[in-house]
Amino acid sequence: MMKINGDRLWDRLMEIAQIGGTPNGGVCRLTLSEEDKKGRLLFEDWCKGLGCSIRVDAMGNLFATYPGKDPYLPTLLLGSHLDSQPTGGKYDGVMGVLAGLEVIHTLHDQNYVPDRNIVVASWTNEEGARFTPAMIGSGVFSETFSLDYAYQQKDKEGITLHDALNSIGYKGTDSVKPNEFQYALELHIEQGPILEREEKQIGIVTGVQGIRWYDIHISGKECHAGPTPMDYRIDPMQSVPLLLTELYKISEVFGEDARITIGYIDASPAVKNTVPEKASISLDIRHPNEDQLTKMHEFVLSVIQTIDKESKSSIELEEIWHSESVVFDDNCVHAVQQASETLGYPHRRIISGAGHDSVYTSKVIPTSMIFIPCKDGLSHNELESAKKEDVIAGTNVLLHASLQLQHK
Amino acid sequence: MMKINGDRLWDRLMEIAQIGGTPNGGVCRLTLSEEDKKGRLLFEDWCKGLGCSIRVDAMGNLFATYPGKDPYLPTLLLGSHLDSQPTGGKYDGVMGVLAGLEVIHTLHDQNYVPDRNIVVASWTNEEGARFTPAMIGSGVFSETFSLDYAYQQKDKEGITLHDALNSIGYKGTDSVKPNEFQYALELHIEQGPILEREEKQIGIVTGVQGIRWYDIHISGKECHAGPTPMDYRIDPMQSVPLLLTELYKISEVFGEDARITIGYIDASPAVKNTVPEKASISLDIRHPNEDQLTKMHEFVLSVIQTIDKESKSSIELEEIWHSESVVFDDNCVHAVQQASETLGYPHRRIISGAGHDSVYTSKVIPTSMIFIPCKDGLSHNELESAKKEDVIAGTNVLLHASLQLQHK
Numbered sequence: 001m002m003k004i005n006g007d008r009l010w011d012r013l014m015e016i017a018q019i020g021g022t023p024n025g026g027v028c029r030l031t032l033s034e035e036d037k038k039g040r041l042l043f044e045d046w047c048k049g050l051g052c053s054i055r056v057d058a059m060g061n062l063f064a065t066y067p068g069k070d071p072y073l074p075t076l077l078l079g080s081h082l083d084s085q086p087t088g089g090k091y092d093g094v095m096g097v098l099a100g101l102e103v104i105h106t107l108h109d110q111n112y113v114p115d116r117n118i119v120v121a122s123w124t125n126e127e128g129a130r131f132t133p134a135m136i137g138s139g140v141f142s143e144t145f146s147l148d149y150a151y152q153q154k155d156k157e158g159i160t161l162h163d164a165l166n167s168i169g170y171k172g173t174d175s176v177k178p179n180e181f182q183y184a185l186e187l188h189i190e191q192g193p194i195l196e197r198e199e200k201q202i203g204i205v206t207g208v209q210g211i212r213w214y215d216i217h218i219s220g221k222e223c224h225a226g227p228t229p230m231d232y233r234i235d236p237m238q239s240v241p242l243l244l245t246e247l248y249k250i251s252e253v254f255g256e257d258a259r260i261t262i263g264y265i266d267a268s269p270a271v272k273n274t275v276p277e278k279a280s281i282s283l284d285i286r287h288p289n290e291d292q293l294t295k296m297h298e299f300v301l302s303v304i305q306t307i308d309k310e311s312k313s314s315i316e317l318e319e320i321w322h323s324e325s326v327v328f329d330d331n332c333v334h335a336v337q338q339a340s341e342t343l344g345y346p347h348r349r350i351i352s353g354a355g356h357d358s359v360y361t362s363k364v365i366p367t368s369m370i371f372i373p374c375k376d377g378l379s380h381n382e383l384e385s386a387k388k389e390d391v392i393a394g395t396n397v398l399l400h401a402s403l404q405l406q407h408k
Numbered sequence: 409m410m411k412i413n414g415d416r417l418w419d420r421l422m423e424i425a426q427i428g429g430t431p432n433g434g435v436c437r438l439t440l441s442e443e444d445k446k447g448r449l450l451f452e453d454w455c456k457g458l459g460c461s462i463r464v465d466a467m468g469n470l471f472a473t474y475p476g477k478d479p480y481l482p483t484l485l486l487g488s489h490l491d492s493q494p495t496g497g498k499y500d501g502v503m504g505v506l507a508g509l510e511v512i513h514t515l516h517d518q519n520y521v522p523d524r525n526i527v528v529a530s531w532t533n534e535e536g537a538r539f540t541p542a543m544i545g546s547g548v549f550s551e552t553f554s555l556d557y558a559y560q561q562k563d564k565e566g567i568t569l570h571d572a573l574n575s576i577g578y579k580g581t582d583s584v585k586p587n588e589f590q591y592a593l594e595l596h597i598e599q600g601p602i603l604e605r606e607e608k609q610i611g612i613v614t615g616v617q618g619i620r621w622y623d624i625h626i627s628g629k630e631c632h633a634g635p636t637p638m639d640y641r642i643d644p645m646q647s648v649p650l651l652l653t654e655l656y657k658i659s660e661v662f663g664e665d666a667r668i669t670i671g672y673i674d675a676s677p678a679v680k681n682t683v684p685e686k687a688s689i690s691l692d693i694r695h696p697n698e699d700q701l702t703k704m705h706e707f708v709l710s711v712i713q714t715i716d717k718e719s720k721s722s723i724e725l726e727e728i729w730h731s732e733s734v735v736f737d738d739n740c741v742h743a744v745q746q747a748s749e750t751l752g753y754p755h756r757r758i759i760s761g762a763g764h765d766s767v768y769t770s771k772v773i774p775t776s777m778i779f780i781p782c783k784d785g786l787s788h789n790e791l792e793s794a795k796k797e798d799v800i801a802g803t804n805v806l807l808h809a810s811l812q813l814q815h816k
Contacts, residue, residue, distance in 0.1 A: 192635020209634055213680055223785055225669035225692045226617055226761025227600020230659045232785070237670045238656060244649035251638045261633035262645045263680045270672035272621055272690045272728075273762075274788070282680045284633045320680075353634025354681075377631055377640070380682070 006392035009102040017090040026382025031083035031125040032164035039082045050108045056172025060124040061137045066104040068114040074182035079121035089384020096187045099395040123357045130155045138357035142364045178364035183405045186358045187370045193377030201393045202340045203350035203371030209286040210293040210325030220313040222277035234312045236279040246303040259286040288351040290325045332368030339400035414800035417510040425498040434790025439491035439533040440572035447490045458516045464580025468532040469545045474512040476522040482590035483525040489534035497792020507595045507803040531765045546765035550772045586772035591813045594766045595778045601785030609801045610748045611758035611779030617694040618701040618733030628721040630685035642720045644687040654711040667694040696759040698733045740776035747808035
């Protein structure tokens with residue numbers, strides 16, 4: 001059975017991790033930075049060594065095409081992203097790109113010419129750490145965002161994405177459209193603890209959770225902590241315990257597939273001896289089933305309305321973002337399942353809790369993903385870690401699923 | 409009956425409010441800034457016009473002495489502070505200084521020579537807005553803090569208090585010691601809503617609440633909001649509702665004199681889609697009775713210990729600051745009471761909820777305070793406002809209490 005070259009893949013992962021490598025063993029390779037440019041050029045060099053042609057679109061998305069027998073048939077799209085969080089790890093994104101490269105390198109070693117081209121992509125600004133929103137490169141590719149909208153996004157220094165593309169020479173002119181692709185596959189670390197705890201090497205990703213983001217704004221009246229009697233106060237913070245108690249009930253009411261996260265509570269002014277004028281609570285809720293997510297949304301609305309009526313403060317719900325749940329393509333999921341079984345790796349079906357470029361490619365190309373475990377479920381962290389054997393297993397599944405989809 | 413010149417006092421208040429005046433009608437006269445220097449020089453000019461001598465001690469505390477019949481008798485100390493919050497108002501502090509000036513100006517108008525000297529002081533860095541701790545000038549005067557400790561305090565730009573004193577030429581060399589004073593009085597706005605709501609013009613301040621400050625640290629484990637099942641999480645924010653529910657019970661358990669304020673909750677990292685690694689809750693509790701405050705402290709400890717045991721996160725209480733409650737001097741309180749009655753102003757006894765320079769002077773000199781109402785109890789705010797008639801009433805009480813204490 002055809003197998004990838006695990007040492008070569010691992011060595012490349014460690015080599016590219018030097019670009020933007022941090023003292024704590026992590027990676028800082030922010031999108032469209034000088035480090036990102038170096039990473040892109042190294043990846044291009046590796047691809048060109050296999051006879052790939054390189055295209056760059058107007059968003060700086062990078063496509064390396066490995067030629068198949070019939071260049072006119074719709075092709076297979078592999079890949080992920082080379083950019084990282086400011087204190088990111090060695091695997092998030094980059095592993096999926098180099099795994100795609102390893103798939104075509106393995107075919108090249110075997111003098112195996114696939115029926116169709118295979119394209120390995122690296123998407124611009126998946127992380128959203130420099131420019132918002134995240135996954136904007138695949139978002140423009142899938143026509144979720146307009147190119148103009150993307151170009152106008154600014155980083156913290158006020159540099160537009162457009163200027164950042166130009167500054168590293170990656171505002172491309174090649175046209176790459178969804179309709180040239182038949183299927184898309186992305187290998188990624190799980191970024192959660194399930195596979196590791198259940199000792200599964202492969203996660204067959206069947207879909208992505210729907211996500212709703214909110215800010216809950218509580219308005220009261222600022223006053224001095226000392227001289228103001230308790231019953232004179234209109235204190236936004238005094239609404240917090242009841243609000244949180246009720247909101248956290250979501251996980252009882254909607255079961256184990258529901259997620260609720262309160263990432264922070266902002267008070268203003270945030271001063272020890274001042275009753276704040278206002279507070280806002282960040283809220284993130286998720287469910288893989290869009291109907292259930294809608295019911296969770298209604299639950300949140302009802303909690304806010306009830307407590308707003310009972311409370312001295314006034315409470316408002318602001319909806320920030322809604323990403324609908326995604327169900328991945330049956331053929332792709334099936335190919336990953338078959339490859340896992342054929343290769344004999346312990347596996348389970350799993351829902352992605354994080355967003356990925358595959359969320360956007362799945363809107364325009366039949367898509368699915370493969371997960372491998374990461375240590376303690378940790379990512380977006382310099383301590384992010386994956387086992388070499390799991391990286392190899394995931395890439396072998398990517399190889400065999402790719403071969404199978406070639407013939408669909 | 410002798411009365412102050414209300415128009416002169418009011419005009420001076422409005423004139424000095426121009427120094428550091430903000431577009432919204434407030435004042436930004438941070439301690440030891442160029443604006444503070446201008447304010448000090450204006451005050452000195454006014455004092456010199458009445459024949460006062462000026463002394464400046466090593467902390468930049470400013471003392472204007474109006475000569476009495478016997479310069480060797482222990483004297484009366486009036487005053488407050490000229491510095492303001494960055495977005496402060498026209499009355500907090502400065503009114504108490506100019507009221508002291510108005511008292512001696514009134515005596516001067518009447519050719520009334522008091523038995524003893526009267527000293528009007530302005531203390532350095534009462535606000536604590538540029539250097540911590542607050543009230544450090546009167547704190548060094550009362551030997552609560554050492555001069556070296558005070559000199560080493562730095563502002564946000566890294567400038568030491570010592571260098572800031574030198575930069576405006578107010579590192580003085582005069583020795584001014586507590587033992588030259590017999591009594592101290594301070595007029596101030598209430599900074600709370602009680603007098604206004606009860607339509608009292610004068611608050612006879614009998615003491616100052618004791619204050620305890622804490623940070624409650626909750627440690628959990630950072631993880632991604634999507635992929636991490638709820639029962640895998642060690643989420644510090646999930647301990648917040650129970651903690652706050654229990655802590656806020658303080659006001660039921662300890663009655664209407666107890667105060668509890670949660671000014672802010674910090675999460676880290678404060679990101680919408682990340683379960684934070686840690687959260688910390690700011691806690692301020694107050695009570696005018698030190699025994700009750702100690703019991704409140706024990707209540708807080710017991711809440712933390714109980715919830716720490718029940719919670720997946722670990723919870724620790726850090727004690728940040730403790731300012732014991734203050735009971736003001738009977739003679740001074742009585743003098744203020746008598747003056748209020750004699751003048752016929754509606755009055756009530758009141759506890760100060762805020763810290764003041766009088767907390768420190770009371771450690772070394774028999775001291776009390778006079779409050780007047782401020783609009784909506786608002787201070788540390790550009791909208792801080794007091795009625796001219798109340799400012800005049802408070803200053804008349806200060807005049808007559810001073811005359812009475814002259815003869816004790």
